[in-house]
Amino acid sequence: MDKIKFATVWLAGCSGCHMSFLDLDEWLIDLAAAVDVVFSPVGCDLKTYPEGVDVCLVEGAIANQENLELIYDVRRKTKLLISFGDCAVTANVPAMRNMLGSSSAVLKRAYLELGDVTPQLPDEPGIVPELLDRVVPVHEVVPVDIFMPGCPPSADRIRATLEPLLKGEMPVMEGRSMIKFG
Amino acid sequence: MSVKTLTIDGTAIAIEEGATILQAAKEAGVPIPTLCHLEGVSDVGACRLCLVEVKGINKLLPACVTEVAEGMNIQTNTEKLQTYRRMTVELLFAEGNHVCSVCVANNNCELQDVAVQVGMDHSRFTYRFPDRGVDISHKQFGIDHNRCILCTRCVRVCDEVEGAHVWDVAQRGAACYIVSGLNQPWGEVDACTSCGKCVDACPTGAIFRKGDTTAEKVGDRAKLEFLVTAREQQQWTR
Amino acid sequence: MDWAELLEIAETEKHRQRGIRVHCCTSTGCRAANSLDVMRNMQNAVEDANLGDRVEVVGVGCMGFCGRGPLVQVDPEELLYEEVTPETASSIIDALHGGEATPIQGDVHHPFFSRQMKIVRQHSGKLDPERIEDYIAAGGYQGLYKALYDLTPADVVDEITRSGLRGRGGGGYPTGLKWATVGKMPGDQKYVICNGDEGDPGAFMDRSVLESDPHLILEGMAIAGYAIGANHGYIYVRAEYPLAIQRLQKAIQQAKKYGLLGSQIFDSAFDFKIDIRIGAGAFVCGEETALIHSIEGARGNPRPRPPYPAESGLWHCPTLINNVETLANISAIIKGGADWYAGIGTETSKGTKIFALTGKIRNNGLIEVPMGITLREIVEEMGGGVPDGMVKAVQTGGPSGGCIPATLLDTPVDYDSLMKVGSMMGSGGMVVMDHETSMVEVARFYMEFCRGETCGKCVPCRTGTVQLYSLLNKLVNRQATQADLDTMEALCYMVKETSLCGLGMTAPNPVLSTLRYFKEEYDALLQTPAYLNGHSVQSDAIASSVSP
Numbered sequence: 001m002d003k004i005k006f007a008t009v010w011l012a013g014c015s016g017c018h019m020s021f022l023d024l025d026e027w028l029i030d031l032a033a034a035v036d037v038v039f040s041p042v043g044c045d046l047k048t049y050p051e052g053v054d055v056c057l058v059e060g061a062i063a064n065q066e067n068l069e070l071i072y073d074v075r076r077k078t079k080l081l082i083s084f085g086d087c088a089v090t091a092n093v094p095a096m097r098n099m100l101g102s103s104s105a106v107l108k109r110a111y112l113e114l115g116d117v118t119p120q121l122p123d124e125p126g127i128v129p130e131l132l133d134r135v136v137p138v139h140e141v142v143p144v145d146i147f148m149p150g151c152p153p154s155a156d157r158i159r160a161t162l163e164p165l166l167k168g169e170m171p172v173m174e175g176r177s178m179i180k181f182g
Numbered sequence: 183m184s185v186k187t188l189t190i191d192g193t194a195i196a197i198e199e200g201a202t203i204l205q206a207a208k209e210a211g212v213p214i215p216t217l218c219h220l221e222g223v224s225d226v227g228a229c230r231l232c233l234v235e236v237k238g239i240n241k242l243l244p245a246c247v248t249e250v251a252e253g254m255n256i257q258t259n260t261e262k263l264q265t266y267r268r269m270t271v272e273l274l275f276a277e278g279n280h281v282c283s284v285c286v287a288n289n290n291c292e293l294q295d296v297a298v299q300v301g302m303d304h305s306r307f308t309y310r311f312p313d314r315g316v317d318i319s320h321k322q323f324g325i326d327h328n329r330c331i332l333c334t335r336c337v338r339v340c341d342e343v344e345g346a347h348v349w350d351v352a353q354r355g356a357a358c359y360i361v362s363g364l365n366q367p368w369g370e371v372d373a374c375t376s377c378g379k380c381v382d383a384c385p386t387g388a389i390f391r392k393g394d395t396t397a398e399k400v401g402d403r404a405k406l407e408f409l410v411t412a413r414e415q416q417q418w419t420r
Numbered sequence: 421m422d423w424a425e426l427l428e429i430a431e432t433e434k435h436r437q438r439g440i441r442v443h444c445c446t447s448t449g450c451r452a453a454n455s456l457d458v459m460r461n462m463q464n465a466v467e468d469a470n471l472g473d474r475v476e477v478v479g480v481g482c483m484g485f486c487g488r489g490p491l492v493q494v495d496p497e498e499l500l501y502e503e504v505t506p507e508t509a510s511s512i513i514d515a516l517h518g519g520e521a522t523p524i525q526g527d528v529h530h531p532f533f534s535r536q537m538k539i540v541r542q543h544s545g546k547l548d549p550e551r552i553e554d555y556i557a558a559g560g561y562q563g564l565y566k567a568l569y570d571l572t573p574a575d576v577v578d579e580i581t582r583s584g585l586r587g588r589g590g591g592g593y594p595t596g597l598k599w600a601t602v603g604k605m606p607g608d609q610k611y612v613i614c615n616g617d618e619g620d621p622g623a624f625m626d627r628s629v630l631e632s633d634p635h636l637i638l639e640g641m642a643i644a645g646y647a648i649g650a651n652h653g654y655i656y657v658r659a660e661y662p663l664a665i666q667r668l669q670k671a672i673q674q675a676k677k678y679g680l681l682g683s684q685i686f687d688s689a690f691d692f693k694i695d696i697r698i699g700a701g702a703f704v705c706g707e708e709t710a711l712i713h714s715i716e717g718a719r720g721n722p723r724p725r726p727p728y729p730a731e732s733g734l735w736h737c738p739t740l741i742n743n744v745e746t747l748a749n750i751s752a753i754i755k756g757g758a759d760w761y762a763g764i765g766t767e768t769s770k771g772t773k774i775f776a777l778t779g780k781i782r783n784n785g786l787i788e789v790p791m792g793i794t795l796r797e798i799v800e801e802m803g804g805g806v807p808d809g810m811v812k813a814v815q816t817g818g819p820s821g822g823c824i825p826a827t828l829l830d831t832p833v834d835y836d837s838l839m840k841v842g843s844m845m846g847s848g849g850m851v852v853m854d855h856e857t858s859m860v861e862v863a864r865f866y867m868e869f870c871r872g873e874t875c876g877k878c879v880p881c882r883t884g885t886v887q888l889y890s891l892l893n894k895l896v897n898r899q900a901t902q903a904d905l906d907t908m909e910a911l912c913y914m915v916k917e918t919s920l921c922g923l924g925m926t927a928p929n930p931v932l933s934t935l936r937y938f939k940e941e942y943d944a945l946l947q948t949p950a951y952l953n954g955h956s957v958q959s960d961a962i963a964s965s966v967s968p
Binding site: 083086091095099134136137144173176181182 | 275279280281282283284285288289294297298301302303304305306308309311312313314328397
Binding site: 229262265274331350354 | 702704719721723724871872873874875876877878879880882883884885886887890907910911914917918919920
């Protein structure tokens with residue numbers, strides 16, 4: 001029988017969740033034996049999200065047009081989508097810019113008001129993805145199957161989430177060890 | 183003083199007349215989540231987390247302010263209550279700007295604990311991202327309104343235990359905020375004795391000691407209860 | 421003051437009054453349409469024509485047909501003039517001595533008037549609210565005298581109980597039971613509070629009563645004070661009702677002067693004083709515990725009940741809180757007797773109810789109708805139906821009520837029937853909606869109101885209303901999905917069941933009632949989630965998908 005097709009994506013986040021994923025250490029070897037890693041910023045170098053993915057860990061919030069297009073693609077091609085870490089679940093730190101209002105207010109603050117040498121707005125259509133007005137958690141734009149909070153989720157929590165899935169079971173996301181934010 | 187007998191989640195319990203359902207539940211070892219309740223100050227029944235079902239009464243009752251009655255049959259954890267509690271916590275998280283990872287109270291926050299307790303792993307409700315301020319004009323403490331859940335524990339502890347009434351609530355609805363003095367910067371409020379009880383009373387990281395950084399705030403909540411029993415029962419050690 | 425003196429004042433006043441009384445509405449609505457100028461011009465015309473000995477122009481309270489104001493009625497002929505302007509005003513006087521009146525003449529036999537039954541509004545539009553003598557001439561304060569001299573406090577409570585009167589503020593709690601509870605509470609100090617913090621959008625029944633007949637409220641409160649053993653009353657009126665406040669102040673002064681308020685009323689052992697407290701504009705202060713906090717000088721936040729105000733209210737004393745309209749019924753019940761009152765209305769709802777009939781309807785205004793009349797009679801016969809088109813729904817109960825669809829127009833207006841169809845009597849707002857009205861937008865309007873008016877104390881009401889409003893907004897803007905609709909419905913029930921006070925408990929009602937009767941309008945606004953556009957999602961059979 002085919003192995004589970006496993007993917008991870010990195011949207012608006014600090015990659016800390018992926019770092020924590022690497023903290024799985026030797027269990028990564030067990031995981032590698034059980035799954036085919038078909039897409040991941042830390043596992044392979046594909047540019048296009050493939051069809052027929054079984055499980056995908058999504059790190060990060062939805063902050064720009066590229067995040068949005070990718071998450072639509074991920075949702076369409078993935079059976080089980082996991083919001084991986086606080087940015088995916090709550091929009092977390094990336095969303096702190098929402099308090100400023102729209103994206104233009106953020107850009108103005110970052111590139112004009114705080115720009116020290118040559119203040120100018122980044123504008124490269126087709127190359128630099130446009131910011132969305134509001135950073136939102138993943139489940140605000142696509143349905144999410146499992147929520148794994150944490151900033152980052154500890155390796156233990158990641159393992160406790162993935163291990164049952166390998167056996168065809170749903171993990172129980174309950175209790176401090178599994179769902180505490182932060 | 184007479185004693186009332188009642189059942190909580192099927193467990194029979196006897197407790198003195200005048201006790202609240204919350205006290206009875208505590209004695210019976212039944213955990214009921216709370217946020218606005220704080221031992222040592224009056225109860226306001228505002229957070230609605232401690233709502234329970236009482237057989238024969240067709241509305242949900244707040245355990246913190248409802249007195250026990252003879253023969254009460256109380257359910258504290260029905261499916262409906264679980265659903266509503268989870269929604270309440272989701273609403274709270276969506277209302278303010280609660281970023282646990284960068285909060286002074288991370289790992290020592292009652293809002294965070296309650297989220298775990300009610301099994302809230304995400305909020306279905308849209309995050310509001312309100313534009314709220316931070317006041318660090320006080321020389322020892324600060325208040326970050328982004329993390330405030332308006333439980334009014336600071337208001338009550340300052341009024342009832344310290345007797346200074348520095349805090350109160352201003353505005354209404356979503357615009358509500360905790361106000362110091364006559365809407366002055368905290369540091370300019372003469373009534374403040376800098377006792378720090380509000381810091382200990384605050385369930386989240388909203389009121390904090392200056393200098394504390396992420397996950398460093400440890401609120402000493404038992405201190406308030408101790409102060410009250412010390413005054414009432416002359417027990418000066420703990 | 422004794423009985424003979426009271427009758428003498430009445431006689432003197434009747435003698436003073438002229439044979440022809442030209443009543444000009446000086447309530448807020450008609451005032452806004454220039455009725456004070458209308459009145460002045462008519463007074464000048466009377467003077468110019470030297471008619472002063474047989475004609476008097478009297479500034480009176482509300483006549484009810486507010487949509488056609490300023491209103492002038494010549495009595496006893498019952499000639500009603502509508503939309504009178506300062507220019508056309510004098511012609512009404514001319515008509516009294518051979519001229520012709522130019523303003524539109526109204527039909528006082530139209531169902532709008534003829535189907536009404538006026539108990540609370542019996543003097544409204546007939547007497548000068550600023551003259552106590554006018555009220556006394558109409559039989560005023562006789563109910564108080566009767567209560568003090570013919571009845572014991574317990575008799576008064578019994579009379580109110582047997583009348584079947586229920587609270588007119590919306591809840592419909594039996595008034596007699598409330599009085600009996602406060603009456604039986606131990607304690608020397610008790611209070612009577614008149615709740616005049618009317619705040620439902622589109623509702624102005626209480627304002628009209630206060631402006632048109634302030635003494636009726638004072639008399640009702642004094643009787644209540646006697647019945648429950650209170651000697652101090654407060655009228656809580658919102659600051660947005662300056663004319664009502666001004667007239668109440670005047671009325672209290674006049675009543676004090678005549679010994680009808682203050683010490684030893686009617687030379688009896690009963691003392692009763694009334695103070696006015698002015699609300700600062702918070703809708704939630706209509707909730708009784710919030711109102712009490714506001715009178716005490718604190719923030720107008722509700723608190724959990726029990727204890728109910730009857731047990732521990734104003735300054736922790738037993739307190740009776742009744743709505744304006746409830747208290748306006750008291751004098752009539754004492755004078756007419758419980759049996760008479762109980763003969764009006766239905767099995768469970770007695771007496772009459774005032775409604776502010778507004779919206780997409782021909783005849784706007786205030787009507788007082790007997791309980792049990794159907795919505796159809798009110799809307800189609802009295803209101804004259806929708807100008808162009810069909811009735812789609814009738815909203816009653818304001819932000820706490822619901823929308824009743826046209827198919828249920830035969831529902832009788834009583835507490836229980838309205839509750840059964842998912843709305844409520846409420847304080848008396850009645851908004852008629854036609855086929856062009858979007859029910860989702862109606863629900864959003866009321867939620868916006870509640871979102872702005874919640875005090876912010878309890879979580880579900882403070883932030884649940886914000887989320888409900890945002891979900892309704894999403895729907896109206898055609899951005900919502902089925903999942904949003906499901907979340908919204910679940911949140912409605914949560915806010916309803918977990919909120920601390922009536923504001924939150926009823927805030928979802930406009931949404932729930934429109935979901936119940938107009939679900940298709942919600943469904944029509946739903947969108948397919950964006951990620952699904954043109955693509956299909958793989959099977960969501962999760963367990964099977966991940967099994968190796």
